[in-house]
Amino acid sequence: MQSKIALAEIAQPYAEALMSVAQSNNLTEEFGSDIRILLSLLGNSQELRSFFENPFVKLDSKKALVNQIMGEGGNTYLRNFLLLLVDRRRIQILEGICQQYLSLLRQLNQTVLAQVISAVPLSDEQQETVKQKVKAMTNAREVELDTRIDREIIGGVIIKVGSQVVDASIRGQLRRLSLRLSGS
Structure with a gap:
């Protein structure tokens, strides 16, 4: 292969x-x-x-x-x-x-592909909010979303654009809290 x-x-x-x-x-x-x-x-x-x-x-x-x-x-x-x-x-x-x-x-269209992982399907309003955030991050003219559902993130979203990752998930917050507590 x-x-x-x-x-x-x-x-x-x-x-x-x-x-x-x-x-x-x-x-x-x-x-x-x-x-x-x-x-x-x-x-x-x-x-x-x-x-x-x-x-x-x-x-x-x-x-x-x-x-x-x-x-x-x-x-x-x-x-x-x-x-x-x-x-x-x-x-x-x-x-x-x-x-x-x-x-x-x-x-060609100056569009950025953003992979969005959420625990539940996003509403149209939530998708538009994510698009605006990605536009602000990348200065792109347009944003195309590739949405996926992953119930293991518990809540929130993970946004991946190229090599940038914004982890606003509850699982990510718990992991960061655990690392801070174990590092103390």
């Missing part, structure tokens, strides 16, 4: 090529929406990932599935790109290519 770094290096040129096509046709946001849907499909279906990764599945079968996923109204450029990945036997790294594309799109 290849390492994540090696996969990222292979995926990067494909993501840059897709971004180039998107920019030249003024479709960066449309591609971004379609790619988020593809990532959701891949994330929710181990069968789909296994199908694309299986070297014994014929290329024609993979192309038929790509055409089925893209549907009649799917973007022709994106469909052709996916079919090219099948032909080049790179469809198994589609998830990495999609993630790289979204990263390039965030750079």
Whole structure:
């Protein structure tokens, strides 16, 4: 199995090529929406990932599935790109290519990705508060949230932006209190 770094290096040129096509046709946001849907499909279906990764599945079968996923109204450029990945036997790294594309799109739009971990789902108002805090921390124009639920943090949130981590969770506060008490 290849390492994540090696996969990222292979995926990067494909993501840059897709971004180039998107920019030249003024479709960066449309591609971004379609790619988020593809990532959701891949994330929710181990069968789909296994199908694309299986070297014994014929290329024609993979192309038929790509055409089925893209549907009649799917973007022709994106469909052709996916079919090219099948032909080049790179469809198994589609998830990495999609993630790289979204990263390039965030750079283009001066958007920061913030991973937010909370004990319970955040309301729209709470998400907006987190976005404002991240904007203040990073001076970004926009903030995209990747929210996850982890009941073990008890309450509060943990916000990760790049290498910065803001731990405002109850578990984190208890850990810091424990360290202070044991250090006394």
